[in-house]
Amino acid sequence: MNTATHPVAPEEVMAFLDGELSSAEAQTVSAHLDQCAECAGLAAQFRSTSQLLSGWTVPPVPSSLEESVMAQAAKAADRPRHEKPGRTMQLSFWNWRLWAVGAGGAVTVVLILVAYVASTIYYGDHPRSNPKMAMMVESHEVSEYAPSRAQSQQTDVMKGKIPAAAAGVAQLDSLKDAKSLPEARAIGGGGAPAEAPAATAPMIARTVSLEIIVKDLSISRASLDGILARHRGYAAELTVLAQGPPPYGLTASLRIPAPELAAALADLKALGRVDRESQSGEEVTQQHRDLAARIQNSRETEERLRTILEQRTGKIQDVLQVEEEIARVRGEIESMEAEQQALEHRVDFASVELELVEDYKAQLNPPAPSVSNRIHNAFVAGARSAAEMLLGFVLFVEESGPVLLIWLAILGVPVFLLWRRYRRVKAKF
Amino acid sequence: MEDAFPAFVLHSEAVKPPMNDAPRNPEADSSEAAESDEELMAAFSRGAADAFSALFLRYKQPLFGFFRRRVADPAQAEELTQETFIAVLRAAARYQQTALFRTWLYAIGFKILRAHRRKTAFRATFLGEQPADLEPATQSTIEAQVLMRHAVGKLDPLDREVLLLREFEQLSYAEIAELLSLPFNTVRSRLFRALMALHGLLAAPAPHSSAQEFAQSKERL
Numbered sequence: 001m002n003t004a005t006h007p008v009a010p011e012e013v014m015a016f017l018d019g020e021l022s023s024a025e026a027q028t029v030s031a032h033l034d035q036c037a038e039c040a041g042l043a044a045q046f047r048s049t050s051q052l053l054s055g056w057t058v059p060p061v062p063s064s065l066e067e068s069v070m071a072q073a074a075k076a077a078d079r080p081r082h083e084k085p086g087r088t089m090q091l092s093f094w095n096w097r098l099w100a101v102g103a104g105g106a107v108t109v110v111l112i113l114v115a116y117v118a119s120t121i122y123y124g125d126h127p128r129s130n131p132k133m134a135m136m137v138e139s140h141e142v143s144e145y146a147p148s149r150a151q152s153q154q155t156d157v158m159k160g161k162i163p164a165a166a167a168g169v170a171q172l173d174s175l176k177d178a179k180s181l182p183e184a185r186a187i188g189g190g191g192a193p194a195e196a197p198a199a200t201a202p203m204i205a206r207t208v209s210l211e212i213i214v215k216d217l218s219i220s221r222a223s224l225d226g227i228l229a230r231h232r233g234y235a236a237e238l239t240v241l242a243q244g245p246p247p248y249g250l251t252a253s254l255r256i257p258a259p260e261l262a263a264a265l266a267d268l269k270a271l272g273r274v275d276r277e278s279q280s281g282e283e284v285t286q287q288h289r290d291l292a293a294r295i296q297n298s299r300e301t302e303e304r305l306r307t308i309l310e311q312r313t314g315k316i317q318d319v320l321q322v323e324e325e326i327a328r329v330r331g332e333i334e335s336m337e338a339e340q341q342a343l344e345h346r347v348d349f350a351s352v353e354l355e356l357v358e359d360y361k362a363q364l365n366p367p368a369p370s371v372s373n374r375i376h377n378a379f380v381a382g383a384r385s386a387a388e389m390l391l392g393f394v395l396f397v398e399e400s401g402p403v404l405l406i407w408l409a410i411l412g413v414p415v416f417l418l419w420r421r422y423r424r425v426k427a428k429f
Numbered sequence: 430m431e432d433a434f435p436a437f438v439l440h441s442e443a444v445k446p447p448m449n450d451a452p453r454n455p456e457a458d459s460s461e462a463a464e465s466d467e468e469l470m471a472a473f474s475r476g477a478a479d480a481f482s483a484l485f486l487r488y489k490q491p492l493f494g495f496f497r498r499r500v501a502d503p504a505q506a507e508e509l510t511q512e513t514f515i516a517v518l519r520a521a522a523r524y525q526q527t528a529l530f531r532t533w534l535y536a537i538g539f540k541i542l543r544a545h546r547r548k549t550a551f552r553a554t555f556l557g558e559q560p561a562d563l564e565p566a567t568q569s570t571i572e573a574q575v576l577m578r579h580a581v582g583k584l585d586p587l588d589r590e591v592l593l594l595r596e597f598e599q600l601s602y603a604e605i606a607e608l609l610s611l612p613f614n615t616v617r618s619r620l621f622r623a624l625m626a627l628h629g630l631l632a633a634p635a636p637h638s639s640a641q642e643f644a645q646s647k648e649r650l
Binding site: 010011014015018020045046048049050052053054055056058059060061062064065066068069070072073074076418421422425 | 478481482485489490493494497498503507510511514515518519521549550551553554555573574577578581592595596597601602617618620621624627628631
């Protein structure tokens, strides 16, 4: 059957029987059916199929269905009409959720408050755990130490064991250069000078680390020299970086008399904005005491050896042996005294590791590259990043591909089989 | 041509065989003859409980038939019917008269049916649950009807759905197209294909179909 011999398509016959054609089309098809036996046969075929299908009846609706649905309808009718049924359920649901969320939030806030209060109380009783409190204690220790040292040195002066010039460490009037104090101690000789400070107060070697951002490095450098002169300190090491790409800076290892440390730090901090600061103190009292005792013992040994050498007579070989022993003990004493002086120097002069960094200033008129250069650069950068991306992808595939394939086989095949089975089962229903 | 459909469908003179689950209930028609489905639904959404009763009387049998022809277990068909009416109750406030009530109702039914199919397939696939057996009454049906159901079961799933919606739910082509989200002409061509295939299957039933295949086909219906 085709449209050349039949002006009506078979689907139109079906649509006509289903009442899906407009009145004009229906008239055309109806007229054609009267004339065409083949199309009339097709229509009869459709009717018979529908007739057969109509035999597929279903049993009446169970009465239980009507009862349950009507009961639900009655419930819905009892609800106030201004409330939308579905919305009402949603609201009640959300209300329940809101209550739960609100209660949870309140409990969380209370817990946070309790934790905060508890931590505050704990810190209040424990000064080391509280940074502010710790700082106060630390500064107290420093101030406590300074007068003790001064006092002990004054005591030495009174005893005449160290010259008045060296004793000026306590008052810092005579410290023209940094070596005066150790020299004074060395001059004192005798062994007694080291004992006085150790007996009276703890000896603490202080170390401070500072990083400061300054506006102008040359000005800050000059100010730094002024600060060192004012506080009688000196720079053990100083490196200035003022060439090459910015930022420029200065790194210095300073030695500041311990009593002057607080004032010197305040001056240093005034150079710019403090970016980092750390302070530490190492107690060397015991170490100093040990050294002093050992020196004392060695001196006594030396003294006894000298007495033996002066009072006893013997072979020349024995004399030479005693002299060798005296030289050895003398060497030990000098070595220990040097160590002691270094220790005292560390206590007398706080070490300040300073780093000054100049604020980076962008150039106001940087030389702008030409348009062609910029296009070229952009193209090169783009090509390079594309190549890197491709290379990265290839490397990733090479590196992870086998593992991914194994996992795909382990997980993918069962999932695929389950999915196919699911589709088949679903198609049955 | 499409614009002429609704009016023409409603007043079609085409002869359709009578169904035991025709959408119009005579009992309901006597009391609510003047009111259309859409008017009843609008009245119910405004609070008229009687309007829902009238709608229920009109559509309880067609909707039950809709599910009964697609679900093997009658208890499940009843449950799905109930679920659909409850969904209508809940969604009454959101009903808008832009669509025919019948289309809207079957759209809800279809959503519930699809969810049921998904659930059943999932359980059968992953949990190993077997679907319920057929009801005894179906097994004692006459052979011609069983063969017809067997033939319907062999149709392409979408063709079969279009055929069932047209023949039993008596939806228009436009309504079926809307319900199944298909183009209008696709619905017509699929319906034609289904009718021709069904005729061929009924004229020459498969002589060597096994008993198991036959039972599966019945179960599918």
